Amino acid sequence: MDVLLPDDTKLKHIIRLLCTTKVRAPLGMEKIKTWLKQFVGPEEQRLALLIVRNLIYRTSGQIESSLRQALKEAALHFSPPTLESMDRYSWRDVLSNKQPGRTFYFGPPVHEYTPPGKSGELIIRLLQHSFNIGRSYLRYPTDSILDDDDYYIMVDDGAFSGHQLEDIIRAHGSLMRGHERAGIVLSIAHESAIHHLNQNFPEIKIFCGELLTNKDNFEEVSKGWVEKKLWPYADIDPITLYRDIAYKRAGFVESESLGWGGLGLLVAYEHGVPDNSLQLLWQRSDNWNPLFER
Template sequence: MKNIEEDIEHYINDLIRKIDILSEYCWGGLPKENSIKEWISNFETKEEQANALFLASKFMLFSVDQVKVLLKNLYKKFFLDPLLQKNIRDGIDVKTTWYNLLNNEFQQTRFIPVGNPSESSAHLLYYFRSINQLELNLFISLGEIFEFKDGKDTFLNNNIKRYIFIDDLIGSGSQAKTYNSSIIEKAKTIDENISIEYYSLFATDEGLQYIRDNTKFDIVNSLFVLDESFKALEENSRYFSNSKLPDFINLNIINAMVEKYKDKFEDELGGSTGFSNNQLLLGFYYNIPDNSLPMFWQKSSSWKPFFERIHKCDGVFYDV
């Protein structure tokens, strides 16, 4: 028994060292050392602490520099590369005409954040614009798509033929569906040839498919698609596929922990497993999406978070 207790204690110390390294070199200094200690204290036994820290060591938190790289790749993969490939297929000499081709595409395109200006997507577009050296006039808000003129809806700018929504994460896909009647159907009624596209850095495969099946976006795609194995608490979870894990680290213990402590960290919308039961271990330097496990970000009088999450109320973010 003593050897097992010593093994667990050593394992905990190793995980804390690993998390310290992740914090310093990958997570942009998050979370703070005190936050880690306070979060561990949520769990009553050393075995629970070891399993909690094991999950924490698998968390994917993207720093500001990493997000910039992702945004640069998103722009290249979904905007530049398709434009280049289309014109090559059309037999156009892109070497001599690329600047004009790109400028013409810009004149007909606008980029739009998902949600209102206070939400994370708007923050994301600031870096999307700066890292890709794009002009400010290429970015608009939802309120700048339409105008009501002469008794009917029309486009504020009739020269725009392509609207592109940019997001960090497609979880359930439910937010995108809200745009179907208010934006997409209205736009298609005015001009059926208008192209409305939705791109994200990350997406669950089920969320991506939900948008494709339930909206009229012309294109929906993501830089990285997260399959079912990214659900942390399921039998096929990728985080427990390593056969060399010690016996005291296993999925049954973690699921029992979630059940034991869920009253302390359950989210009103996402329960104990994250919004839409996404069970993700994913976050960004500016916020943790509620699709991630609440045990990492929920904050209450009886629960200390691993990462701080900025909650939103009526579309406005607030720190709790």
């Protein structure tokens, strides 16, 4: 058995504390230990521990909190208070259509022929039960149009490259195109997605509760480990070691090991993990068991 370096012991202690608080519930230490056993030797163990320590992990409650912020910004943008209504203005009443003048419709980024997945189910549940959106105001972005006083807001837990949302809007989003009465509300988004969507749909306003930048990509994060002396191995850098494990041991396609779009994110949710995150976190093979299930 490899002897843990002192810093590895500290990392495990921090990870254990995160697992025993609401910060990462219900992610448990036993599940992490099972994943860690696949990493061989002190270099790989350090890599795995740093990845888990730096996870951007979001519970359903945290997603709801970020969506609340983004939905509030959307309400203020599309239906701002007047001087006369300032004292009685409620962004929740605006979005739940309790105020006259505008009608808001909402939906996750799926179309009517494809049932929503885990994230879509979460979004629908939050819209109904946490933000009081009536079922009659839930609408998928299918090929239909809005009346002049209607607004449509697509809501999702996250967007990172922006390509998936682009595909849905182009294929089934005439509800959102050709006017300025549509918005996208995201719990968490990467600047790459914001830039991509703004380029393709400049008329659609985007609101997000939490913004990631290129500094959150694995390549940049791992450079920081080296600079801060968290990575003590001069003969190999973290990203090269990661690619070796993903390609040579797990059997993944080398060019896809950082996840969709090559961003190499460290993002995971209580209900799953986006495919823009590191492949070792979510992809299964004959030689590899992921930490999270998609």
